[in-house]
Amino acid sequence: MRPEQLLPHLRFQTTRSGGKGGQNVNKVETAVIASLQIDAAGVFSPEQQLQLRSKLANRINSEGELQVKSQVHRSQHSNKDESVEVLCKLIKNALQRKRPRIATRASKAAVEKRLTRKKIQSDRKSGRQKFRPGSE
Helix, strand or coil, X not given: CCHXXXXXXXXXXXXXXXXXXXXXXXXXXXXXXXXXXXXXXXXXXXXXXXXXXXHCHHHECCCCEEEEEECCCCCHHHHHHHHHHHHHHHHHHHHCCCCCCCCCCCCHHHHHHHHHHHHHHHHHHHCCCCCCCCCC
């Protein structure tokens, strides 16, 4: 997903950043919240919309907007770029298809090695027990 495709469909909202910064933080709205209406964007197919809704459910609000907040940088412009970048990464990762797992078996040598290790460990632990004549 390229940022140029999403930019016309994004809505930006600015807020005051938290944390250090002194007077700059108190009077300048540098934090940016980028919102994308998934259904109305027209960039995604219905299958992609379902996939985004399921994988990014914790980031989608009740109105169906995918939201990302950025307040890393001290300038509003940098935070805006950062939020668009993060949004694109989220969408790209959510739309990736998971490769099917190919079932494999452990080799005979690996199984044998595991069993010998278990036997050695068992002998080591049984050697720590108190000696009781007559039992065994």
